[in-house]
Amino acid sequence: MIYTCTLNPSIDYIVQVSDFMYGELNRGERTDYYPGGKGINVSRVLKRLEIDNTALGFLGDFTGDFIKSFLLKEKIRTDFIEVNGTTRINVKLKSNQETEINGAGPNISDKDLQQLFDQIRQLQPNDILVVAGSIPASVPNDFYVKIAEICTENKVKMIADTSSQALKELLGTKLFLVKPNQHELGELFDVRIDSIENAVYYGKQLQQQGAENVIVSMGGDGAVYISDNNCFIAKAPKGKVINTVGAGDSMVAGFLTAYNKGLEQDDIFRYAVATGSATAFQADLCEKKNVETLLQLVELKKAEF
Ligand SMILES: Nc1ncnc2c1ncn2[C@@H]1O[C@H](COP(=O)(O)OP(=O)(O)O)[C@@H](O)[C@H]1O
């Protein structure tokens, strides 16, 4: 079984304003509300790709209720822990540029954290757990490391898609997959990743630090995949970009879907890239048919290692 865990879910409030003017009254031309947070996006895309999964994490108040009922409508199994505060609303402003404001999120108590540990201790060998997104300020930065220890003990495969200090803490931890984007990887090693060569070099460092599979995503430029002694480089398909929020999460869901089907490494990566791009070309997250259309448009090559 696949589980996702989102410590800090959100409602993603997407507002389109042509020619946004700072300090003026701007009127939204189109507004959309989606459940967000990286693990929740992974769960939603997995479901669309016909992979059963359960979404875990913390939700609170009316924003939490919105997310729960949205996921229920999409027939996604959930087992969220109810917290006292209000689940955050993240603002995604689409104008000439994309601007994002991600909220801080509610306080999570020690009791809530213990409850989550208890849930994770119930997972079975060969289950997969995707921990994704930021760690709320009230939760220690090494929280994912503690989860990883439980996963290792119970032979659960752990995937991490996070950034900043939470990602730094995970260096040296055994992970099944880690998927930083180029900026997150650059921040991790205090460098600027502006070429495929750089992405391969630092991706390999991550592999040496304990990750079995590493994908470095590079937005419209595609991605790099490192596993065993193999390295693949993919160019993303070209298309009309509508909303890139959740593209990285979709990539993780695409990877898992293809891995679950037992595909070869190159085809797993092709599927992951197609899924990320399929989401970038939709207002909401992608559907299976969007992914299948893009599969043959992903240009992939094997690189010398
Ligand atoms: N502008 C784009 N055009 C085509 N594909 C895209 C675009 N932006 C993202 N993608 C696809 O989604 C994947 C993940 O995007 P990226 O922005 O790197 O991740 P994140 O959302 O984690 O920052 C990319 O590797 C690519 O396949």
Ligand SMILES: O=P(O)(O)OC[C@H]1O[C@](O)(COP(=O)(O)O)[C@@H](O)[C@@H]1O
């Ligand atoms: O937990 P964080 O780092 O604040 O990120 C949360 C945001 O990331 C998202 O999950 C999107 O992630 P990606 O664009 O990286 O795939 C949004 O749904 C959410 O608003």
